[in-house]
Amino acid sequence: MSVFLDDATRRLRASPAAVPALLAILAIVIITLFGPWLNANNTETLDWLHVAAHPTLQNAHWFGTDRLGRDLYARTLAGARVSIAIGLVASAISILVGVSYGAVAGYIGGRTDHLMMRIIEILSGLPLIFFVIFLTVIFGRSEYLLFVSIGAVGWLTMARIVRGQTLSIRQQDFIAAAVAGGAGTGRIIAKHVVPNVIGPVIVYATLTVPQIILFESFLSFLGLGIQEPGASLGSLIAEGVGEMEAAPWMLLVPGSFLAILLLCLNIFGDGLRDALDVKDA
Amino acid sequence: MVVPILNVDELSIRYADRSRALEAVAGASLRIAPQECVGVVGESGSGKSQLFLAAMGLLAGHARVTGSIRFAGDELLGAKAAALNRVRGSKLSMIFQDPMTSLTPHLRIGTQLAEVLVCHLGVSWTEARSAAGRMLERVQLTDPKRRLNQYPHELSGGMRQRVMLAMSLLCRPDLLIADEPTTALDVTVQAQILEVLRAVRSETGMALVLISHDFAVIAGLADRILVMYAGRIVENAAADELLRRPRHPYSAELLKCVPSLSGPRLARLPTLAGQPPQPGEALQACPFAPRCPRAADRCRLERPALAGSSMSQVACHFPLS
Numbered sequence A: 001m002s003v004f005l006d007d008a009t010r011r012l013r014a015s016p017a018a019v020p021a022l023l024a025i026l027a028i029v030i031i032t033l034f035g036p037w038l039n040a041n042n043t044e045t046l047d048w049l050h051v052a053a054h055p056t057l058q059n060a061h062w063f064g065t066d067r068l069g070r071d072l073y074a075r076t077l078a079g080a081r082v083s084i085a086i087g088l089v090a091s092a093i094s095i096l097v098g099v100s101y102g103a104v105a106g107y108i109g110g111r112t113d114h115l116m117m118r119i120i121e122i123l124s125g126l127p128l129i130f131f132v133i134f135l136t137v138i139f140g141r142s143e144y145l146l147f148v149s150i151g152a153v154g155w156l157t158m159a160r161i162v163r164g165q166t167l168s169i170r171q172q173d174f175i176a177a178a179v180a181g182g183a184g185t186g187r188i189i190a191k192h193v194v195p196n197v198i199g200p201v202i203v204y205a206t207l208t209v210p211q212i213i214l215f216e217s218f219l220s221f222l223g224l225g226i227q228e229p230g231a232s233l234g235s236l237i238a239e240g241v242g243e244m245e246a247a248p249w250m251l252l253v254p255g256s257f258l259a260i261l262l263l264c265l266n267i268f269g270d271g272l273r274d275a276l277d278v279k280d281a
Numbered sequence B: 001m002v003v004p005i006l007n008v009d010e011l012s013i014r015y016a017d018r019s020r021a022l023e024a025v026a027g028a029s030l031r032i033a034p035q036e037c038v039g040v041v042g043e044s045g046s047g048k049s050q051l052f053l054a055a056m057g058l059l060a061g062h063a064r065v066t067g068s069i070r071f072a073g074d075e076l077l078g079a080k081a082a083a084l085n086r087v088r089g090s091k092l093s094m095i096f097q098d099p100m101t102s103l104t105p106h107l108r109i110g111t112q113l114a115e116v117l118v119c120h121l122g123v124s125w126t127e128a129r130s131a132a133g134r135m136l137e138r139v140q141l142t143d144p145k146r147r148l149n150q151y152p153h154e155l156s157g158g159m160r161q162r163v164m165l166a167m168s169l170l171c172r173p174d175l176l177i178a179d180e181p182t183t184a185l186d187v188t189v190q191a192q193i194l195e196v197l198r199a200v201r202s203e204t205g206m207a208l209v210l211i212s213h214d215f216a217v218i219a220g221l222a223d224r225i226l227v228m229y230a231g232r233i234v235e236n237a238a239a240d241e242l243l244r245r246p247r248h249p250y251s252a253e254l255l256k257c258v259p260s261l262s263g264p265r266l267a268r269l270p271t272l273a274g275q276p277p278q279p280g281e282a283l284q285a286c287p288f289a290p291r292c293p294r295a296a297d298r299c300r301l302e303r304p305a306l307a308g309s310s311m312s313q314v315a316c317h318f319p320l321s
Helices: A002-014 A018-038 A072-108 A110-125 A128-139 A143-170 A173-180 A185-221 A233-242 A249-276 B048-056 B081-087 B109-121 B125-138 B157-169 B187-204 B215-219 B239-244 B249-256 B297-301
Strands: B006-016 B021-032 B037-041 B063-071 B092-095 B175-179 B207-212 B224-229 B232-238 B307-309 B312-314
Touching (some): A002 A018, A002 A249, A018 A072, A072 A185, A072 A233, A128 A143, A143 A185, A185 A233, A185 A249, A233 A249, B006 B048, B021 B048, B048 B063, B048 B207, B092 B157, B109 B157, B157 B187, B187 B207, B207 B215, B232 B239
Parallel strands (some): B037 B207, B037 B224, B092 B175
Antiparallel strands (some): B006 B063, B224 B232
8 A cells, every 4th residue: 555655646746737726736735724814804804995996005905906995815815715615615515425326326226226226327317507506495595504505415426436437346356355264245335345436536536626617616606605794715706797897806806716716626536646646556 | 073173064166147157165064273384286277266266255245155164163155244344354354466466555564564463452542563573573684673664665575475475474373274275476585485384383382274386385284285266176185195196187286296206207298188167167077087197087086075984085986095
């Protein structure tokens, strides 16, 4: 295993874009966490002297202000924090649900597998946005609900991937050996199947995070996600679109933040896939 | 008479789909006494592995099994998974042909071994690991302390088979089923593994089933030999008896195929002409008849049953004497 990890790290280092992308991701995370300390402005104070001010270093509104005079630097960082948090939490939910669901379906097989996969097909047949709107209508708008509802639909593909991997692992001799050793089904799934699918799971998870961030931004852009006075990158972009001609920075600042974050996450995910994608570990 | 440790009665294993049915094992019965070593020989597809996989509950899900397999008096066929899991790996163990793929790749050797003990005997992990280390020593794995912390891919095939063997012996099984344990190994390692098996058996007195297509492997260890052909047991006799005076023509032909170092030098190694019957063919006749040098009309019309005393049985109309 350690040899395998060393190998993967070496290959990851060798891939030209993955390491800079990872550094950029870390930089973004550090900025969003510690950036507010550098600037006295907060997300909710209205600065009537500088309404819709353009970015400048002179009045401490480094990224400018929005049409209510709120500091865009503080709001963008707060929005990015929310977006990243949703990306991570929803991915974690989708990993948790997807891996256990997929591993159980794949390992048990037969009718159970059939039934579980049909359920997935039905769920993935539902329009995603419709589903999320439906949930928000029933349970009301809340940040936590957004976490859960995005996670709840994000696990479908994960479950399919894990099931596919499990089907091939189930055929391996070491599973027969575990059965012959008297290990129960739960133990076999947890200790002998799941750790063996972890490679593809990690790769898919790193590619899920940007997808979910994008989806959250999309929902917020439509007004279904984070509500005022809170901010997410999507809601900031939605505001910015309204002032695009008069104050383009309101769109460009959160927009480029989102774009850079997604680009880096995707490049890193790709690099990780190449590094972990070995035929037989 | 002693209570047999394994008692298989009229076991049939069929694989059926809409178009055809295959019979992998057809009405096999056998008894294995405690502390006995039974060799099982046969060509590929003769059902020798299937028979014992059924005992372990390892057959594919669509296999239809009828008959009875009793281990120490308890019925294994149709037993609940929890009941099976109490027996499997503790009192009834099995090792497989390919040690390269039989160990879980991401777990350290020590963890895999200890898991068996923790699972079955409920001992602590620390205790289990030290017991695992001692067992590795007993199967003569070099440097057992270090091996505990290694991963399977760091070990050679022979070493892995020793680990598998150690794993199957941890709970002191009453019966070990070794399904071609040395087929994937080279000859010198094969001899060492068989030596370990012999040593362990004389120490613990466990019963052993040694499945192989190689008479040489079986001859050294087995007290008794079962010969299987086309899903049936065709001969069952004491090992030295069968090796010296086989009664079924198939056993005789098989033995002729074993090359000998002392005999005259042959230009061509003898082989058994023809093919074993397709498992799907419904057989009224003796399944070996098409390949048998002694086949007569009766053989093509009527299937011979396994008959004789419990120490020497043969399924042939015209056995060699």
